[in-house]
Each structure stands twice: as structure tokens, then as C-alpha cells.
Amino acid sequence: xxxxxxxxxxxxxxxxxxxxxxxxxxxxxxxxxxxxxxxxxxxxxxxxxxxxxxxxxxxxxxxxxxxxxxxxxxxxxxxxxxxxxxxxxxxxxxxxxxxxxxxxxxxxxxxxxxxxxxxxxxxxxxxxx
Amino acid sequence: xxxxxxxxxxxxxxxxxxxxxxxxxxxxxxxxxxxxxxxxxxxxxxxxxxxxxxxxxxxxxxxxxxxxxxxxxxxxxxxxxxxxxxxxxxxxxxxxxxxxxxxxxxxxxxxxxxxxxxxxxxxxxxxxxxxxxxxxxxxxxxxxxxxxxxxxxxxxxxxxxxxxxxxxxxxxxxxxxxxxxxxxxxxxxxxxxxxxxxxxxxxxxxxxxxxxxxxxxxxxxxxxxxxxxxxxxxxxxxxxxxxxxxxxxxxxxxxxxxxxxxxxxxxxxxxxxxxxxxxxxxxxxxxxxxxxxxxxxxxxxxxxxxxxxxxxxxxxxxxxxxxxxxxxxxxxxxxxxxxxxxxxxxxxxxxxxxxxxxxxxxxxxxxx
Numbered sequence: 001x002x003x004x005x006x007x008x009x010x011x012x013x014x015x016x017x018x019x020x021x022x023x024x025x026x027x028x029x030x031x032x033x034x035x036x037x038x039x040x041x042x043x044x045x046x047x048x049x050x051x052x053x054x055x056x057x058x059x060x061x062x063x064x065x066x067x068x069x070x071x072x073x074x075x076x077x078x079x080x081x082x083x084x085x086x087x088x089x090x091x092x093x094x095x096x097x098x099x100x101x102x103x104x105x106x107x108x109x110x111x112x113x114x115x116x117x118x119x120x121x122x123x124x125x126x127x128x129x
Numbered sequence: 130x131x132x133x134x135x136x137x138x139x140x141x142x143x144x145x146x147x148x149x150x151x152x153x154x155x156x157x158x159x160x161x162x163x164x165x166x167x168x169x170x171x172x173x174x175x176x177x178x179x180x181x182x183x184x185x186x187x188x189x190x191x192x193x194x195x196x197x198x199x200x201x202x203x204x205x206x207x208x209x210x211x212x213x214x215x216x217x218x219x220x221x222x223x224x225x226x227x228x229x230x231x232x233x234x235x236x237x238x239x240x241x242x243x244x245x246x247x248x249x250x251x252x253x254x255x256x257x258x259x260x261x262x263x264x265x266x267x268x269x270x271x272x273x274x275x276x277x278x279x280x281x282x283x284x285x286x287x288x289x290x291x292x293x294x295x296x297x298x299x300x301x302x303x304x305x306x307x308x309x310x311x312x313x314x315x316x317x318x319x320x321x322x323x324x325x326x327x328x329x330x331x332x333x334x335x336x337x338x339x340x341x342x343x344x345x346x347x348x349x350x351x352x353x354x355x356x357x358x359x360x361x362x363x364x365x366x367x368x369x370x371x372x373x374x375x376x377x378x379x380x381x382x383x384x385x386x387x388x389x390x391x392x393x394x395x396x397x398x399x400x401x402x403x404x405x406x407x408x409x410x411x412x413x414x415x416x417x418x419x420x421x422x423x424x425x426x427x428x429x430x431x432x433x434x435x436x437x438x439x440x441x442x443x444x445x446x447x448x449x450x451x452x453x454x455x456x457x458x459x460x461x462x463x464x465x466x467x468x469x470x471x472x473x474x475x476x477x478x479x480x481x482x483x484x485x486x487x488x489x490x491x492x493x494x495x496x497x
Binding site for chain 2: 063092
């Protein structure tokens with residue numbers, strides 16, 4: 001089964017968010033990385049770019065497929081994980097740690113409260129996956 | 130999701146039990162990858178050994194005194210040059226010189242040939258071949274249901290398979306075959322493959338597929354063998370710049386355009402599709418299959434448009450990250466003037482034009 005840490009929030013597009021004040025760290029879930037297979041390329045925006053909720057901010061590519069990734073919360077990108085340029089496999093090996101993608105200063109610091117909890121995401125997965 | 134019932138190879142259960150991620154491949158329920166993943170499977174085949182279920186491929190027997198003449202009439206390569214126990218790569222061509230399918234032709238004797246065609250095209254091929262019998266003194270038999278096919282590929286393939294057979298495998302030359310026993314099972318053992326590595330393809334009764342698969346996995350366990358899915362099969366053949374029907378080959382593509390002049394023996398006598406090929410050769414090609422690698426960061430995929438400057442000049446037929454070469458590579462039909470090593474092109478990757486350069490093929494060639 002997928003690894004679904006309890007302290008994170010989840011989107012229906014299989015992104016996770018970790019909230020620290022107004023800053024959200026965003027990545028894709030263990031389920032998402034497993035569905036994609038070996039990740040070989042992550043295309044990310046630049047710091048300073050702003051995104052609305054559910055806007056495509058980049059793409060993750062495996063050997064076989066490409067998948068768009070969406071911002072689960074609106075805000076301005078303050079940091080991107082440049083390490084993924086050299087080690088995109090971190091998305092597979094450590095999706096909630098070294099595989100993080102963006103840090104965003106949220107327009108509405110409470111927006112992530114509306115996302116799924118770990119329990120809800122697990123139910124969502126068993127209903128939809 | 131398709132509601133059609135997918136066809137299954139005799140190894141379907143084995144794939145599911147060994148973590149195969151199953152997909153619909155031309156109507157067949159096949160593993161696209163296993164737990165190890167496509168990169169590990171690809172590298173295992175390049176460096177150690179990979180095991181592939183290719184039982185979905187189609188087999189056709191051609192028996193009778195006119196077998197050689199008949200297949201020579203239908204295909205581009207020269208069947209009369211084959212000796213008993215030899216096979217060659219060839220193409221079935223239509224009257225316009227396009228490709229009905231690519232195939233292997235095995236010669237058992239001068240009145241017994243064995244054709245191995247692609248899975249998704251086998252019914253079309255069977256109809257095509259059957260329709261051409263005319264007065265040839267031959268008998269055809271669509272024998273796909275009589276065979277499972279397992280490919281063991283990679284530098285350690287010979288050593289692993291040798292543990293299971295008394296047949297001297299090293300005595301089988303490349304693109305030759307023999308009949309023998311593998312783990313006591315009657316089989317056709319063919320030194321062929323679709324990965325760019327040394328290796329064998331083993332044809333046997335489907336009821337023995339599970340036994341053969343498990344025994345080969347066991348025999349290779351200490352040597353790093355991995356079961357490999359269709360994704361690795363595709364990246365391996367792409368690194369070796371081998372054509373895939375429906376991508377580099379098709380009804381409206383001449384094998385000459387797809388760099389397959391080496392299997393088109395235009396001087397062997399008449400065959401279906403020869404005339405248009407001669408004309409094409411005389412007039413000169415206008416387009417040609419070229420290999421490219423990305424120079425910008427980014428990955429080309431099948432179907433993406435190719436540009437030189439602002440002009441769209443072609444489309445990608447196959448492209449992928451190349452796990453062994455660690456580059457992003459692809460094949461595309463380009464006007465001949467651009468199908469030259471060093472030509473700079475751009476690929477439209479979802480709206481972004483990314484730089485690539487034409488390179489020689491194959492992208493990968495094993496050390497002999």
C-alpha cells in the first residue's frame with residue numbers, strides 16, 4: 001500500500017502539501033510516483049512565479065509517460081528543488097522528503113485546510129485507484 | 130477503459146504474481162514493467178540478462194515445394210540465400226512498396242519455412258499472406274496458438290540458458306537456430322532478439338511456458354536476471370534504432386525510407402512492392418528516418434512535431450529517455466537534406482521548441 005504520512009494534506013491530483021505558517025511545501029504522493037514509474041525529468045517553474053489554485057506548474061516525466069503537476073494552493077513560488085535536475089529519482093525514492101518540488105507563500109494561509117487529510121486521501125485512493 | 134476481452138499469454142498469471150503492471154497492448158494483456166521498474170530492467174538486459182514474454186507474437190508455417198518461392202514473392206529479403214537453420218529479418222510489402230509488417234523468416238528446410246510476425250498485425254498478415262497463395266504449391270498454417278515465446282537477452286543470456294540445455298548454444302551463430310530441449314521441453318532455440326544484445330528466443334508448447342519461464346528465472350537468479358516488460362523492450366530496441374511497426378514502419382512507408390535498404394534485395398527477382406521501390410531508388414528518397422538526441426533539457430515523445438527554423442519538417446515516430454545512454458533520444462522522418470548527422474532541429478515539446486541534433490544510428494551498439 002501507499003505511504004501516506006499523517007501530518008500532510010493531499011489533493012485529488014495526488015499532490016501533497018506540508019504547511020509551515022504561510023509557506024506550503026509541495027510534492028507528489030507515493031501513490032503518484034508509483035503510478036508514474038521511474039522519474040527521469042522534473043520541469044519546475046522559477047522562484048517568483050505566481051500560480052492560482054489548481055494551475056499546472058510543471059511536469060514530471062517517467063521513461064514511459066509525462067504527467068502535469070498542479071498547485072493545490074494559490075501563491076508565489078519562493079523556492080524550487082533544483083536538486084531534482086540531477087537526481088529526479090528522488091521523487092521515487094523519497095517523495096515526501098528529498099523529492100519535494102516547490103515552496104509557495106500562500107495567498108490564503110488557510111487554504112490547505114480545505115484539502116484532504118491522510119485518512120481522507122487513503123479513502124479517496126481506495127475508492128478511485 | 131476498453132470492454133473488449135484482452136488476450137492472454139500462458140504467462141499471464143506469472144506476470145501478475147511477480148508484480149507485473151499490466152496494460153492493454155494491441156488487445157493483449159501484457160506487463161509494461163515489473164517491480165524493479167523500466168530503468169533497472171533495461172540495465173539488467175544491457176549488463177546481465179533480461180527475460181521477456183513475447184508469446185503474443187504471431188507464428189505462421191509455410192510448407193510445400195514452393196515455400197521459398199512463395200515467401201520470396203511476398204517479402205523483401207532474399208529467402209533463397211537462407212540455409213537450413215538460418216533466419217533473417219525481412220518485410221512483407223504491399224503493391225505500393227509500403228510495409229504490411231516486418232518479420233523473421235526461419236528456414237527449416239527448402240520446403241518448410243516459419244514466419245514470426247507482430248502480435249497486433251498477425252490477423253492482417255494472415256489474411257494478406259493467405260490471399261497471395263494462388264498457384265504456389267504450399268500449405269499455410271497460422272500456428273500462434275501452438276507456441277509460447279520467451280526471449281532471454283543480455284551478455285549473460287547464453288550462460289544462463291546453457292544450464293538448461295544440452296544443445297551447444299555457442300555453436301548457434303547469430304540469426305541461426307536449432308531445435309533442441311530446454312529443461313526437457315522440445316523447443317526452437319533461436320539466436321535472435323530485439324534488444325541489441327546477444328541472446329536467444331525460445332519457442333515451445335504454450336503448456337510449458339510457465340515451467341520454462343520459472344526455470345530460466347531460477348537459472349539466472351545468481352546472475353542478476355530480471356523479468357522485463359514492454360517498456361524496457363521498447364527502450365532497448367529504440368537505443369538500438371530497431372524499427373517498430375506502426376511507428377517507423379507502416380503501409381505508406383517504404384523500407385528504403387526506414388533505413389532498411391539492407392533487407393531489400395531488389396536484384397533477387399520480382400516480388401510484391403519491388404517496382405515502386407525501384408522507382409523510389411531511381412528518383413531518390415525525399416524523406417528518411419533519422420536519429421536525434423535532445424540537446425536542450427526535455428524529452429521528446431512519439432508524434433511530436435520536428436522543425437528546422439520555423440518550418441515544420443516532420444514528426445517523431447518514437448522517442449524516449451534512453452536508460453543506458455542516459456540521453457533523450459528519438460527517431461523521426463525528415464526530408465533527406467535534413468537527415469544528416471549534425472543537423473540542428475527543434476522539437477515541439479508541448480508548445481516549447483527544444484533543441485536537438487541529428488546523430489548517427491544505432492544510438493547504442495554492443496561491443497562484439
